Amino acid sequence: MIIINLDVMMAKRKMSLNELSEKVGITIANLSILKNNKAKAIKFSTLEAICKALDCRVEDIIEYSPEK
Amino acid sequence: MIIINLDVMMAKRKMSLNELSEKVGITIANLSILKNNKAKAIKFSTLEAICKALDCRVEDIIEYSPEK
DNA sequence: TATAAACTTATCGAATTACGATAAAAATTT
DNA sequence: AAATTTTTATCGTAATTCGATAAGTTTATA
Numbered sequence: 001m002i003i004i005n006l007d008v009m010m011a012k013r014k015m016s017l018n019e020l021s022e023k024v025g026i027t028i029a030n031l032s033i034l035k036n037n038k039a040k041a042i043k044f045s046t047l048e049a050i051c052k053a054l055d056c057r058v059e060d061i062i063e064y065s066p067e068k
Numbered sequence: 069m070i071i072i073n074l075d076v077m078m079a080k081r082k083m084s085l086n087e088l089s090e091k092v093g094i095t096i097a098n099l100s101i102l103k104n105n106k107a108k109a110i111k112f113s114t115l116e117a118i119c120k121a122l123d124c125r126v127e128d129i130i131e132y133s134p135e136k
Numbered sequence: 137t138a139t140a141a142a143c144t145t146a147t148c149g150a151a152t153t154a155c156g157a158t159a160a161a162a163a164t165t166t
Numbered sequence: 167a168a169a170t171t172t173t174t175a176t177c178g179t180a181a182t183t184c185g186a187t188a189a190g191t192t193t194a195t196a
Contacts, residue, residue, distance in 0.1 A: 002112040002119075002126070017172060030155055032173055041153060041183080043109040044070040051070075051132040058070070059127035064119040085143065098184055100144055109154080109182055137196105144191065152183070162173065 003063045006035045009054040023053035071131045074103045077122040091121035 010020060017035070021028045026046060033039050034046075051058060078088060085103070089096045094114060101107050102114075119126060 002116045016170095018170095026154085027156060027158095028172075029158085029174080033154095036173075038174090039154075040113070041109050041111040043154070043182080045108070046154085047130075048070045048132060052134065057127065058130045058132050059125065062115075062126045062130070064116060064124075064126045066120065084141095086141095094183090095185060095187095096143075097145080097187085101183095104144075106145090107183080111153080111183070114183085140193100140195075142191100142193070144189100146189080147187085148185105150183105150185090152181105154179105154181070156177105156179085158176085160173100160175080162171100164169100164171065166167100166169075 001065045001067075003065055004034055004037050004039070004061060005063060006050070006054075006061060009056050009060050013054055015054070020050075020053055024049040069133045069135075071133055072102060072105050072107070072129060073131065074118070074122075074129060077124050077128050081122055083122070088118075088121055092117040 006020075010016075015023075017028050017031055021031045024031060024046065026049075034042065047058065047061075050061060054060070074088075078084075083091075085096050085099055089099045092099065092114065094117075102110065115126065115129075118129060122128070
């Protein structure tokens with residue numbers, strides 16, 4: 001199972017969904033969907049924008065959990 | 069820039085594109101596109117299948133390079 | 137060197153999905 | 167209680183994956 005976890009980095013950067021959505025350039029609604037593992041895919045442009053906004057690596061955000 | 073790098077893990081597992089495509093469940097052609105950074109997005113189901121087939125983590129395959 | 141195998145690139149169409157815009161509901165914070 | 171933040175939902179459009187297929191290119195091998 002692929003798990004999206006934005007919470008940790010958002011907390012670390014003290015960034016709200018609103019602020020992140022502005023930096024990333026997608027709506028709060030869609031970012032929320034992604035954040036809550038409701039998305040089924042991601043554009044690399046979006047992934048890049050998130051990594052940039054949160055100043056983090058891909059693995060800080062996306063994890064593969066073999067058990068699930 | 070988001071960079072896909074399947075080569076290292078494929079070499080480690082001694083796995084050809086043909087074999088990987090069978091395990092992942094997508095055509096060689098489309099896997100080749102992904103492998104050569106021609107894809108613009110990825111389904112989490114595909115990412116999961118690749119991680120499973122190569123027995124590796126997301127970061128072994130996808131990297132965010134801030135410089136580029 | 138010739139042949140085979142592996143890989144890349146291209147095209148078409150169908151299905152899926154992201155994503156915007158928007159609104160309303162729910163949860164959280166103040 | 168009120169304000170703020172987040173979640174959920176719907177609709178429509180644009181973008182993208184992916185299969186199927188074929189042809190070209192590169193690499194390995196006999």
